[in-house]
Amino acid sequence: MGLELIEACEVLTSGWCPLRCVYCYIPKSDKMKKLHADIVRMLYDGRIFLMLPKNIRSIGLWGTEPTLTMKIIENNLDKIKECLPRLERIDFSTNMMMPPEIIVSLIRKADEVGINVSFQVSLDGPEWITDSNRGKGVTRRIVNNLRKFINLINNVKLSINVSMRWKPTLAIGNVREMNRHPELIHEYYHFFDKLTDELKSMCRNDKLEIINSSAPTLVVPGKYTSSDGKELAKFFRYLADNRYPNAYVFRALRVFRYRNELYKVRMFTCSGGDSNIGFDGRCIHICHRTFYYNNPEYVESILDMPEYQNWDVSHFRRGSINNINKFYIVDANDEFNIARFQYVMRGYHDFWKLKLSITYTLIKELAAAGQVSSVYLHDDKMAEMLSLFINTALSCPMENLLNTGSIHIPTISLIRVFGNGAFEIIVDEVRRYGGR
Amino acid sequence: MGVDEYQRENDELVMNFLKRTFFRGWRENIPNWNRIELFIDYVCNQDCVYCYLARHGSELYPPEARSDPKRLLNNAKMLIDWLVENNFVPNIDIFSGEPTVKPVFYEIVRYIVDRYKDMDRKPDVVVPTNYTFLLSDALTRKVEDLLMYGLKHGVRIFLSASVDGKYCEKNRPLRARPELDPRDDRFYDKMFRFNKKWGFGFHPMIYADYIDVWKLNFLWFQENFKKYGIPFWNIYLLEVRNPEWKPKQLREFGEFIKFLVYYTYNVILGGSKSKFIDFLFRLKGYNILNPFSRVGRGIGCSLQSMLYVRIGDLKIVPCHRTSYKHLELAEFVVKDGRIVGIRAINPELMIAIFTFDAENFPYCEQCPIKHICSHGCLGAQYEFTGDLFTPFPTLCQLELTKIVNLVEALRDIGVLETVRSIVAPEVRSDIDNVVRLFIKR
Numbered sequence: 001m002g003l004e005l006i007e008a009c010e011v012l013t014s015g016w017c018p019l020r021c022v023y024c025y026i027p028k029s030d031k032m033k034k035l036h037a038d039i040v041r042m043l044y045d046g047r048i049f050l051m052l053p054k055n056i057r058s059i060g061l062w063g064t065e066p067t068l069t070m071k072i073i074e075n076n077l078d079k080i081k082e083c084l085p086r087l088e089r090i091d092f093s094t095n096m097m098m099p100p101e102i103i104v105s106l107i108r109k110a111d112e113v114g115i116n117v118s119f120q121v122s123l124d125g126p127e128w129i130t131d132s133n134r135g136k137g138v139t140r141r142i143v144n145n146l147r148k149f150i151n152l153i154n155n156v157k158l159s160i161n162v163s164m165r166w167k168p169t170l171a172i173g174n175v176r177e178m179n180r181h182p183e184l185i186h187e188y189y190h191f192f193d194k195l196t197d198e199l200k201s202m203c204r205n206d207k208l209e210i211i212n213s214s215a216p217t218l219v220v221p222g223k224y225t226s227s228d229g230k231e232l233a234k235f236f237r238y239l240a241d242n243r244y245p246n247a248y249v250f251r252a253l254r255v256f257r258y259r260n261e262l263y264k265v266r267m268f269t270c271s272g273g274d275s276n277i278g279f280d281g282r283c284i285h286i287c288h289r290t291f292y293y294n295n296p297e298y299v300e301s302i303l304d305m306p307e308y309q310n311w312d313v314s315h316f317r318r319g320s321i322n323n324i325n326k327f328y329i330v331d332a333n334d335e336f337n338i339a340r341f342q343y344v345m346r347g348y349h350d351f352w353k354l355k356l357s358i359t360y361t362l363i364k365e366l367a368a369a370g371q372v373s374s375v376y377l378h379d380d381k382m383a384e385m386l387s388l389f390i391n392t393a394l395s396c397p398m399e400n401l402l403n404t405g406s407i408h409i410p411t412i413s414l415i416r417v418f419g420n421g422a423f424e425i426i427v428d429e430v431r432r433y434g435g436r
Numbered sequence: 437m438g439v440d441e442y443q444r445e446n447d448e449l450v451m452n453f454l455k456r457t458f459f460r461g462w463r464e465n466i467p468n469w470n471r472i473e474l475f476i477d478y479v480c481n482q483d484c485v486y487c488y489l490a491r492h493g494s495e496l497y498p499p500e501a502r503s504d505p506k507r508l509l510n511n512a513k514m515l516i517d518w519l520v521e522n523n524f525v526p527n528i529d530i531f532s533g534e535p536t537v538k539p540v541f542y543e544i545v546r547y548i549v550d551r552y553k554d555m556d557r558k559p560d561v562v563v564p565t566n567y568t569f570l571l572s573d574a575l576t577r578k579v580e581d582l583l584m585y586g587l588k589h590g591v592r593i594f595l596s597a598s599v600d601g602k603y604c605e606k607n608r609p610l611r612a613r614p615e616l617d618p619r620d621d622r623f624y625d626k627m628f629r630f631n632k633k634w635g636f637g638f639h640p641m642i643y644a645d646y647i648d649v650w651k652l653n654f655l656w657f658q659e660n661f662k663k664y665g666i667p668f669w670n671i672y673l674l675e676v677r678n679p680e681w682k683p684k685q686l687r688e689f690g691e692f693i694k695f696l697v698y699y700t701y702n703v704i705l706g707g708s709k710s711k712f713i714d715f716l717f718r719l720k721g722y723n724i725l726n727p728f729s730r731v732g733r734g735i736g737c738s739l740q741s742m743l744y745v746r747i748g749d750l751k752i753v754p755c756h757r758t759s760y761k762h763l764e765l766a767e768f769v770v771k772d773g774r775i776v777g778i779r780a781i782n783p784e785l786m787i788a789i790f791t792f793d794a795e796n797f798p799y800c801e802q803c804p805i806k807h808i809c810s811h812g813c814l815g816a817q818y819e820f821t822g823d824l825f826t827p828f829p830t831l832c833q834l835e836l837t838k839i840v841n842l843v844e845a846l847r848d849i850g851v852l853e854t855v856r857s858i859v860a861p862e863v864r865s866d867i868d869n870v871v872r873l874f875i876k877r
Contacts (some may be wrong), residue, residue, distance in 0.1 A: 223442040318781075319761030327822025340821060347798030347826045354796045354825055358788045365787050369452040371445055389593070404784040405763045407800075408825055412449065412784055 003053040003284070003338065008276040010288040011048065013073065014063035015039045019095055021122075023219040025289065026064060027313050029301035035292065039063065039281075043072040049080045051332055055372070056084055062094040062278065062288035067102045074109045074174045080114040091118040096142040100149035104156065112158045120167040121146065124216070126191040129174050129185070139310040143195065153242050154333045158207035165211035166192060171219050172228045172417075182238055189214055189244050216249035221399045221410075224417035226371045233421025240429055248422075249429040251393035256430050266349040268392040273345035273407075283329045284338065286345065286394055287406075289398040293321050294329045316404045326402065348397045348407045355408045359387040363415055370411075372419030386423050390414055404431045450766055453787055454778065459745050462524035464854050465557070468733055472530040473740035473790035474512055475756045477502045480533025486643050486676045488815055489533055496759045503750025505540040511747045512544045515768065518775040520551045527560045529742065531756050536569040536579055545582055545593065553589035559587065562595045564639070566608070567703060570626045571618055572791045583634060583727065596672075596737070597631060600640040603653040607643050628664040640673040642692070642724070644685040650692045652754045658704070668704050673724040677813045677822045679830045685832055690841040696725060697845035709851050717849075717858065723789065725842060728867075734793035736810055752778070754789045757815025758824060765789070795819040797825050799832070803823045804869035807862040809835045841876045843867055847875070 015035035020028060042048055052059070059080070061073060073080075075091075081087060090110060094103070105120070110117050123142050124130040130139040153162070178184045192214030199291055200210050218232070239246045247429045252270075261267055266274050270287075278285030283294055292298050299321055302313055316319065327344075330337045348355070367377035390410050397407035404411060418426075461469025478493035479502070489496065502508065519526065528548060535541035545561060552558045569575040579595075586593040600608055602624060610617055631638065638657065642650060661668055675697075677691065700722075707710040716726050737755075744755050750768040753759035759858045765786040769777040780786070789825035794800060803809065812827040820828045846852040852871075856864050 093679050152558070219837075225441045225445050227441065315762075318764075323760070323822070343829075344821050344823050344826050347823065351798040351801050353801045354792065354798055357796050358618045359791060361791045362784060362787055365449060365453055369445075371449060403781060404788075406785065406788070406824055408823070409788050416445070418509050 001129055003277065003342075004055055006053040006275060006277055007056055008058040008060065008271065009052050009056050010060040010062040010276065010285075010312040011052070011071075011312040011399070012039060012063045012278070012280040012288070013043060013061045014068045015333050016068065017095070019065075019134050019138065023133065023169060023234070026236065026292070027302045027305075028314070029298065029305055030243045031298050031301040032064070035295060036064075036068070037276045038167050040069060040072065042281045043069055046076050046079055048074060048279070050083050050130055051281070052084060052105050052279060052316050053277075054084065055086055058089045058091065059084075059087065060288070061090065063291060063378070065095055065098070066306065067094050067098040070102045070106050074106045077106075077109045077115070081115065089116045091116060091120075092242065093120045093122055093343075095138075095144045096121045096123070096149075097138070098145075099154060102154045103149060107153065107160075107162055108156055111156070111158050114160060116161045116163075118163045121157040121287050122167050124168045124170065124171070124174070124190045129170075129177075129188065133169070133171060133174070136321055141273055146195070147201060147202065150199050150208075153208055154202075154204045156205065158205060158233045161207055163211060166196075168192070168214065168216040169219060170216045172222065172224065172231065175218075175231050179231055179234045179238070185233045185235075185238055185242070185244070188216075214249070215245040217247050218417065220394065220396070221403060222412040222417065223414045226416050229372070229417045229420025229422060232417050233425060234427040236422045240425055246426070248393060248418075249426050249433070252389055252426050252430050253433055255388065255392045258435070262352075265352055266397065270395040270397065271350050272396070272398055273341075279332070283331055284341070286398045286401075289402075290324055290329055294325050306421075309388060318411035320402050320405070321403070324401065344408040345397070352391075355391050355410070356384075356387050359390050359415070360384060362412055363387060363419060364408070366412060366415055366419060371416055373421060373424065375424065378418060382424075382427075385427065386415070386419060389418070389426070394418075442799070443780070446783045447778065450778060450780040450783050450786060453783075453790075455745075457790065458526075459522070459524065462519070463522075464559065465525070468741050470526055471529060471738065472526040473531050473738075473742050473744045474515070474544065475744055475746045475753070475759065476508060476512070476530065476532040476544070477538065477748075478533050480566075480712050481537055481568055481611050482534065482608050483611045483614070484676055485645060486607065486641065487843050488819065491780070491846040492819065493533070495761075496756065497746060497748060498761075504616075505538075508540050508747050509543050509547075510773075511750050512562065513547055514541075514770060514773065515662070515745060515747070515750065516544075516548055518768070520555070525552070525555065525557045525559050526743075527562065529738075530561065530563045534566050534568060535563060536565050542571055542578065542582055546585060548584050549589050549669060551592045552591055558589075558591045561591060563593065564596045564598050566598045567595075567627050567630075568610070568619075570623060570630060576626075576630075580621065595634070595636045597627065597636065597638045598641075599627060599638060600643070601653040602656050603649040604640065604646045607641075607645055624660070628660045628666065632664040637670045637672060638848065639674065640725060641676050642673055642689070643676040644678070644681045644689075647685050647688040647692065648830050650688075651695050654692075654696065656697075668700075669719040669722065671722055672720075673722045675724065675810075675834060677810070677816050677831055677834060678800065679816070679828050681830050681834050686837045690832065690837045693724070693841040694845040694848075696722065697842065697849060698726075701849045701851075704872050709849070709854065712849065712851055713854055713858070716855070724838070727810055727839065727842070728855060728863050730860055730863070734791065734795075735814075737813065739814065742791050750775075751781075752786070754824070755783070758818055765817075792825070797827055799827055803832075804873060806865045807838065807860075808839055808870075810838075810867045836874070839870055843870045844875050847871070 016032040099434045124133050127139040193214055196210055196212035236246060272287035274420050278287045278291060280291055302316055322336050360383055363383045364373040394414055400410055401407045444586040457469045466809060478489045478497040483490050548561060549843050569579050643820050657671055658668055686776050699710050715721060720726055739755050744753050746753050746759055751764045753764055764781045766780050768775045795806045800806045813830045814824045817826055818824045846855055856867055
């Protein structure tokens with residue numbers, strides 16, 4: 001493939017999902033089942049793994065829900081390990097709706113071949129939030145499956161390391177709800193603390209690490225208004241006052257702590273198109289985000305549907321898909337275009353000035369229009385720091401491309417949602433944690 | 437809240453930006469924000485080998501948006517009415533595949549004249565054309581009538597000749613029956629006579645194909661300038677910044693740059709250093725020989741000083757070479773036959789396009805000649821890399837070739853020190869970089 005520097009690969013392994021989460025970035029249509037069947041055929045064939053860059057150390061199972069095809073991955077693990085000698089880890093995100101035996105079985109096989117496993121469970125919080133985002137009864141089923149998983153893994157002797165964490169995502173509606181009823185915020189964190197404690201007390205397998213990653217992330221980039229930004233600030237203030245963990249504070253802390261190494265741009269950008277790529281069996285992608293976009297049947301089916309049936313298909317309408325297919329989804333055998341793709345992506349991962357200066361200007365313009373805090377109009381340092389934050393803690397060349405037409409330009413939605421008080425709280429928190 | 441509020445805030449942001457920039461520039465004639473382009477069509481009677489409209493026209497301009505001349509005229513009228521009603525007096529460029537063969541072009545320009553003729557300040561109208569109208573006496577009369585009509589009412593209409601010259605016109609074949617191209621010496625005589633009469637200039641493109649005959653071509657231009665009494669400097673040379681330049685062509689290009697300096701200095705200016713400096717800075721050095729003057733914008737082309745409107749659908753686009761669907765910036769909102777507002781489509785890109793500095797482009801960021809490089813054309817960059825802001829390697833080779841040969845030639849004729857003393861410090865630093873890194877002492 002000519003991608004010797006790639007260390008991680010996100011592989012397309014599924015195309016259908018039993019859930020329809022309100023914020024899922026994959027628009028759904030009735031073509032998904034056929035899409036899934038095609039992917040299953042491709043995986044059975046097994047050649048996809050032979051095509052992966054030889055130096056990768058990590059494989060991510062991506063698509064819709066990886067447990068749907070996990071058995072096939074498991075059956076191919078010997079072959080995968082053989083052709084990828086440096087492989088150290090398999091990771092995936094799961095909705096935990098399928099029987100947990102599937103994951104346990106993969107872990108057994110991974111143990112046989114000596115590959116660590118790491119996965120995150122898409123659990124947004126208590127029933128009032130997870131069920132509302134992901135469907136009725138989902139929370140209960142996830143929790144039951146988690147208990148079952150622990151019981152099963154307790155009986156497996158492992159030499160590899162396995163880690164499991166939560167991946168809670170909040171829609172702005174959830175934030176509003178919690179701001180209206182702050183007791184829900186306590187309930188939210190209590191839910192994760194209690195669940196983690198329960199599972200840890202059940203767990204007797206010392207090779208399994210259960211990580212209580214309860215700090216939520218926001219649906220991004222979204223279509224946020226300044227009013228949404230004020231809601232987020234209110235929420236962050238509450239988290240700060242009550243010492244609840246905030247994922248964005250940790251992300252900002254990393255930037256502040258390693259500020260002496262900011263000249264290594266790629267250390268702070270998302271790995272998509274840098275050390276990590278997406279691979280769908282035929283083409284490489286910046287990451288998993290554009291899987292399916294090169295399937296014309298699927299794209300047509302989404303365009304034929306009423307827009308309201310999916311969360312956001314506005315980029316389908318704006319010709320972005322054609323642009324992405326032409327330049328950012330590249331045939332794995334096309335050496336020239338792979339070189340071009342890498343050259344363009346290096347522009348994102350090795351250089352600061354364009355993205356920082358454009359973001360800075362956007363912040364100033366938003367401030368001039370009264371759509372972010374006036375502090376950004378008067379305090380240039382704060383505007384610079386917010387620009388740095390947007391391009392590091394929220395770095396996503398793929399969403400930039402989809403929404404603005406360039407990997408270098410972030411969305412104003414992100415600036416609005418963090419620029420109305422939330423980032424100011426983050427900066428205060430960073431100071432509290434010892435950053436300067 | 438939600439999507440409606442999101443759109444409302446985006447619209448407000450775009451309007452706020454435009455009010456402080458173009459709207460103010462159009463009212464107060466502020467140079468960096470004082471132009472608008474009416475992009476009428478992409479279809480042309482020529483099929484130039486390097487032309488982006490010939491290659492990508494239907495992606496840049498939805499064919500259905502150009503198919504009805506009535507709609508084009510109505511949209512143009514609505515836009516001009518909106519400008520006049522708001523006391524906006526921008527200089528107006530009319531851009532199209534060859535405009536003079538399209539009746540709607542004449543109607544639009546006449547409408548501009550009619551609407552502005554009674555205003556105190558009037559716009560200039562600039563029209564790039566390939567001059568094939570000179571092949572028809574009737575069309576020539578029609579063009580001259582239009583020019584006269586503008587003059588009569590105080591609106592100056594400038595044509596600019598997109599003609600590469602006798603020895604390079606093979607890059608610009610006619611679309612119909614190119615083997616019977618009637619552009620002979622008689623045609624060129626007409627062209628020079630026409631431009632002498634009206635005081636118009638020439639803007640030939642310097643392309644990779646036939647670069648080996650550009651010296652001859654340049655001498656042909658100068659010979660005719662002399663014959664018709666046109667000033668020698670009245671030619672705007674611009675290299676086609678496409679990716680297809682090969683090493684041999686780059687070498688030829690470098691030699692041509694040196695030739696331009698030596699010929700102008702020795703033959704035209706009789707070896708006068710002061711005249712050469714005056715030619716370089718006041719008379720703009722055929723454009724191509726003066727990368728040393730700063731423009732006060734982030735890029736040398738008109739991208740940031742002009743609002744580009746695709747007339748067929750009244751969409752605001754980055755420019756006529758980047759008007760792809762997913763790069764549309766905003767659109768005029770029409771109600772009851774009038775423009776009533778502007779709806780944001782991609783406010784992020786709009787603000788980025790009008791405010792970026794090409795010195796910050798990836799790769800350019802660390803380049804030793806970034807202050808004197810013309811930088812890439814965003815359209816060409818997009819066509820090759822898929823990103824507006826990423827320069828491609830052969831572009832860098834082309835620009836480096838130009839700068840190195842230019843600096844070397846200026847040193848040879850003994851004006852480099854004077855140039856160094858005139859220019860901005862960062863430009864001087866880049867010149868020094870060129871001497872230190874690329875020119876043997």
